[in-house]
Structure formats: C-alpha cells, structure tokens
Amino acid sequence: MSIELIIGILNIVLISTTPLVFAGIGELVTEKSGVLNLGLEGLMLVGAVTGFITLVLTGNYFYSLFLSIISGVILSGIFAFLVLNLMTNQIATGLALTIFGIGLSAMLGKKFAGTPIDGLNPYYFIVISFLLVFSVGYFLSKTKSGLIVRAVGENHNSAYALGYNVIKTRYLTIIFGGVMSSLAGYYISICYAPMWQEGMTAGRGWIALALVVFATWKPWRLLVGAYIFGGVAIMQMNLQAIGVKLPGQFFNMMPYIATLIVLVFISSNKVRLKLSAPSCLNIPYEKNS
Amino acid sequence: MKKQSLVLVVIAAIVVIAGIFFITNQNIQKDVSDDQKKIGFIYIGPPGDHGWTYMHDVGRQYLEKELGDSVSTTYIENVPENADAVRSIRKLAESGHDLIFTTSFNYMDQTLEVASEFPDVKFEHATGFKRADNVSTYSARFYEGRTVIGHIAGKMTETNTIGYIVSFPIPEVIRGINAFYLAASKVNPDVKIKIIWVYSWYDPGKEADAANTLINQGADIIVQHTDSYAPCQAAEKAGVLAFGQASNQEAFCPNAHMTAIEDIWGPYYAAKAQAVVDGTWSSEDTWQGFKDGMVEMSPYNEKLLSSDLIAEAKAIEEGIENGTIHSFEGPIYNQAGELVVKEGEVADDGMLASMMFYVQGIDGEVPQ
Secondary structure (H helix, E strand, O other), X not given: OOHHHHHHHHHHHHHHHHHHHHHHHHHHHHHHOOOOOOOHHHHHHHHHHHHHHHHHHHXXXXXXXHHHHHHHHHHHHHHHHHHHHOXXXXXXXXXXXXXXXXXXXXXHHHHHOOOOOOOOOOHHHHHHHHHHHHHHHHHHHHXXXXXXXXXXXXXXXXXXXXXXXXXXXXXHHHHHHHHHHHHHHHHHHHHHOOOOOOOOOOOHHHHHHHHHHHOOXXXXXXXXXXXXXXXXHHHHHHHHHHOOOOOHHHHHHHHHHHHHHHHHHHHOOHHHHHXXXXXOOOOOOOOOO | OHHHHHHHHHHHHHHHHHHHHHHHHHHHOOOOOOOOEEEEEEOOOOHHXXXXXXXXXXXXXXXXXXXXXXXEEEEEOOOOOOHHHHHHHHHHHHOOOOEEEEOOXXXXXXXXXXXXXXXXXXXEEEOOOOOEOOEEEEEEOHHHHHHHHHHHHHHHOOOOEEEEEEOOOOHHHHHHHHHHHHHHHHHOOOOXXXXXXXXXXXXXXXXXXXXXXXXXXXXXXXXXXXXXOHHHHHHHHHOOEEEEEEOOOHHHOOOOEEEEEEEOOHHHHHHHHHHHHHOOOOOOEEEEOOOOOOEEEOOOOOOOOOHHHHHHHHHHHHHHHHOOOOOOEOOEEEOOOOEEEOOOOEOXXXXXXXXXXXXXXXXXXXXX
C-alpha cells in the first residue's frame, strides 16, 4: 500500500466518523447526568433539515449553523420538559422524539429535497470534534460543574441533599446533548453529503447511542470507539474494492455486536459496571421524595 | 398542577393526531364524478427523492396530463414493504380506485393478497414476477442503459479502473454490472471494475464513503446502482467522472455527470389507464427498454464527451432499439470459464431474469 492510499483512507475515515463523535459525546454527557435520550436520530434529522433549509434560503453558513443549533435546543428542551417536569418515561419519550423528528424533518424538507448547495469544508468540524471530546473529558473529571453533573447522575437524591439543583443540571445536559445531535445532523447535510433527503442520517443516531455504552461512558473511549466503528466500515469497503470477498451484512452489524459484547463484559463484573455507568440512568427524579 | 398539565398534553396530542388523520383522509378520499376512473399509486419513498419514486411520480403526472378529465390520481408515499403495505393498498381499493400501481419489488405478496379480495380492481406491480387475473407486472430493461454507459466508461477511463457502487445482490443489479462490464471491456480490454456493496438502497453518507474509497483506489469513473446522488457529488468534488441514477442528476454534479439512465414510466401508465377507461385491460407481463421508451438516456454532457463518442453512444441506443445490438451477445463466459451464451446467440429473458453470476473478467465473487 502506498502512503497516498493510506492517507486517503484515513481522510475518508475522519470524514465519515465525525457525526458519530458529535452525537455520541452529547449523549454521553446527557447520560452522565442520569437521563437516557433515545431521540438522537430525530434530533439529527431536524438539525440537518433546519441547517439545509436556512442555507438554501439565506446562503449564509453562519445563520444555518445557528438555526440548526436552535432547533436542537428547542426539541431537546421539549424532551427535557416532558421527562423532567412531567416525569414521563424516558425511553418512550425518546422514541417519540425520534419518530417526531423523522416526520417533522420530512415535512419541513419536502420542498427543498433535491436543491443543490455548496457543501462546507468538513475539516473545521473534524478539528472541533476532537477538541470537544477533550474538553468534555476535562469538564467531567476535573471541573466542579462536571463533578456536579456526575453526582446528579450517580444519585440525584444525595445531590439534591447537598444543595445542587438536579432539574436544572439535567436541563443543561439534555440541551447540550440536543445541540450536539443537531451539529451531527448539520454536518451530515452540509459537509458529509451536501444535500437534503428524507431519513438521510440512515440510523447513525442509533449507532451513536450504542457507542456511548461501548465506551462505558468515558469520553476518550468514545473517541476510540467511534474511530473503530468508522474505520472498520471504511476498511471493509477498501477490501471489497481490492477484491477480497467479505460478508458485508456482517460489517453492518459490527457496531451493534461490538456493543453487545461490551455490555456482556461489563455486566459480568458488577464493580466495573458500577464504576462507569451512572447509577441513576433512566430513573425519574421526583423533588422532595 | 401536574395532573392538569398532563391532561392538557394528552388533549393536545389527540387534537394533533385527529388533525393529521383528517388531512390524510381528505387527501385520499377526493370526491370524483362516477364516470371518472380513479388511479392509485403506492410509493416506497417520497416523490422528492430525485431517484426511483420521483420518476414514478413523473409518470403519474404524465398520465394525468394525457388522460385529462377521464381519470383522477392519488398516491400514498413512504409505504414500508411490510404488512403496512396491505393496509395502504386496501385503503386505495376500498375507496373506489379502479387501477392501483404498486411501485416496489417487495409489495409483491401484499399486492396479490389485496387483489384476491377485490377481483374488480386492477393491479399493476412493478418489477415483480407473480401475476393473477387482475394483477399485471411491469419492469424496465435498465441493463440496456448500462450497455451505453459501459461503452462510454470504457472509452473515457484513463486509469482503466472504474468504481461501481451497488446496493443488494439481486438479479437486476448483477445484470447491470454484467451488461456494463461486457460493453466496457469490448472497447477497452484492459478495463477493471472495482465493486463495493453498501447493502442499502439509500444511505447518502455511506454511498459517498464508497465513492471516495473507490476514487482513492484509483477509479476515475464512478457508476452506481443506489438511489441518492451522493456518489455523483463525491465524484464532482474529487474531479472524476460519474453517471447519474434513475433520473437526470446533472444539476447536482454538472462537471462529473456524463449521462444517466432514466426510468420513463409515463407512457406505460397512460396506456394502462386508458385500457381501464376503455375496458380492455388484461393481466400481462411487460418488460420494456429503449425500444418502447421505458428506458432513456439523459442528455449527453457535451462539456465532457467528444461529439464522436456521443454519436457512438447514440448509435448503440439505436442498435438496441432496432435489435441489431443486444446487451448480452455471445460468446459470454462465466467466471469459471464455462460458455453460458453461445456465439451468435443472445441471452434469453429467462437467463436475464435470474442472473446471479458475474461474467468472465470481473474480479471478486457475487455475495451470497
């Protein structure tokens, strides 16, 4: 293999993995505070379509990025209100958010499907995604606010007793996760494959969710995991093109199989599981209880 | 407080859902006068996909324009290929439709199921092979277009490497690869094709990755049998050439798009609707290509192709139309070196319909 070929492969891996890093790191922070948001796919699609429509209408990348982020704030804000204030079931609400996002994005984007646009250079986002993972890692382990987020996720009653505002903390982490998903969607429709088509995220939200478990809620492992998932997908394409016979369906299942293996591994060791998984994940918090 | 707001949310949700049902029902149960024939369509995707469903919708609009007031058309989009399809097809049949087109391969059993319940309603199933007294099947010979683009690719490639992105290993796709390779290797014996299966009809990100991977491995022409225009866009960005898929995609990649194979359903839809109006409809199997205008080539890109090459491409179109050229002319060998089509003969429709092998010269194996 020549150097150029390898650089080319790395380039494709970087471009294709970045949306997983964005969506994954956002969900990681949300889950660290004890909330499971299954709405990533819907958030990504709405972020993608909002950014795309704004770009078509205004031609301005800044506005489109801004509105895409706003869409994430609004949708994840609604999700936060439902699960935190009304204490709805997080899994059901998250699934509803995904279904809602798929429908809403299809409806909004109907008139804009097939409009040609000029894509944005993906490298800005790639650099930002790396910085983001390191900042989140630093935030969660080295800052006071990060420790509060983790405390809220580990035991919300104790965190409340210590004087921390559980609801407010979770609002912030949910909205952070929502914005990251929107960015992932924006990246897909503006940089990765500059176009809008219904359902164009094609299940990447679910892979990002699997990734958080795969990473056992650790930011640096999330980055490594994302690049393993992305790298395997691109490598199998390269091998196919060289003429090596591979079971393609198997590689499509890879992320999920890998996550299952990690789940089996961590759940077989109670201590290991306790150390990484937030204890209050998916448990509703009732004030004054 | 909390209970009240919960109740409010539930009421709001009910109102929204009721509203959605009201609107969709309105859409489907348009009132029409009795002498008008109602034609229904079931789509797998949205009409805005600029590929497969888009071209079926163009066909539907053509039908409406041709037949005018004697028909009215309705469609249901994004119908999944599962039990949901039965519900959607039955909905059209129950609401007084006379002719229903189901436009994807995996609606096959669902179409037959509903057809057996409504013997007076006529059904047309695209790309399938199961028929009944009130169910016809129809498809297009897309592979004829593959022969044309294979010829162009064989002449245009400088690296002698062509990247081919494909969805699923089914006969239609394999037939396309073989037709393409036979035409390309005829004009350029050194040509190699690199094939990537993405196992999806539609995933723009993955299709772009596959295109970039092929370009990175030295392909200077990208061919696709998937539904989005991401590969063509990726080719444009990398400065290599490509062909569009199902519809003219030149707007998305003007400096890469040499031509595209277009699916033209309009005249067929109009003819079948007319047959229903006249009462002459009968169950049959239709498989048409260039000759009947069901497959067409998009305008050849004059910026990229020489006028000589465009003339050659048009000559192939014409040859296929009048029968002097066939996409699968013998001698054709399979990868094991066995003669599958004898010299002087052409592959028959039976072989084409069930083609699951690569011809000699293609590297790799057909995935199982």
